[in-house]
Amino acid sequence: MHELPLTENIIRLAEKHGRESRASKVESIVLVVGEQSGFIGESIQxxxxxxxxxxxxxxxxxxxxxxxxxxxxxxxxxxxxxxxxSFACGECGGEGEPTDIGRELYIESITVRQD
Ligand SMILES: [Zn+2]
Structure with missing residues (x-):
């Protein structure tokens, strides 16, 4: 359910960006969502x-x-x-530790149309 306020924010940001670039329309938004960000891509969609x-x-x-x-x-x-x-490394068999890779949540790009 927390995808709802997140999506509202994305739309607000994209519209702000569109207004600031004097665009008529937002054409596309690229959103990076890590599988462990706690957000579900399909829900945002x-x-x-x-x-x-x-x-x-x-x-x-x-x-x-x-x-x-x-x-x-x-x-x-x-x-x-x-x-x-398994947490074992495929290269050497050592133990893997968690990283921030997979926790991302950000807008990578917004494309607008000017006409
Ligand atoms: Zn290793």
Whole structure:
């Protein structure tokens, strides 16, 4: 449910950006959402379609880029995706530690149309 206020914020930011660039319409928004950010891309998409109606973002493409969480090996420093039931590094077998990769949540770009 916390995707609702998040999506409202995204739309507000995109419309502000559109107004500031004197655009007629927001064409697309690229949003980076880590799989461990606590936010569900499909929910954001659903709210976006509903909330964007009647505004500058109506009909805009919301592209959601998921980021898979990664661990960093404490021994060799390799970044790797955690396997089920294992934290072991695929390179050296060392133990992986959590990183911030996979917790991202940000707008990567907003494309507007000027005409
Ligand atoms: Zn390693």
């Amino acid at each position: 659903m709210y976006f379609d509903a909330l964007s109606k009647g505004g500058m973002c109506e009909g805009a493409v919301l592209e959601i880029k998921p980021v898979a969480p990664k661990l960093r090996c404490a021994s060799c420093g390799a970044l790797f995706r955690r396997q089920p039931f």
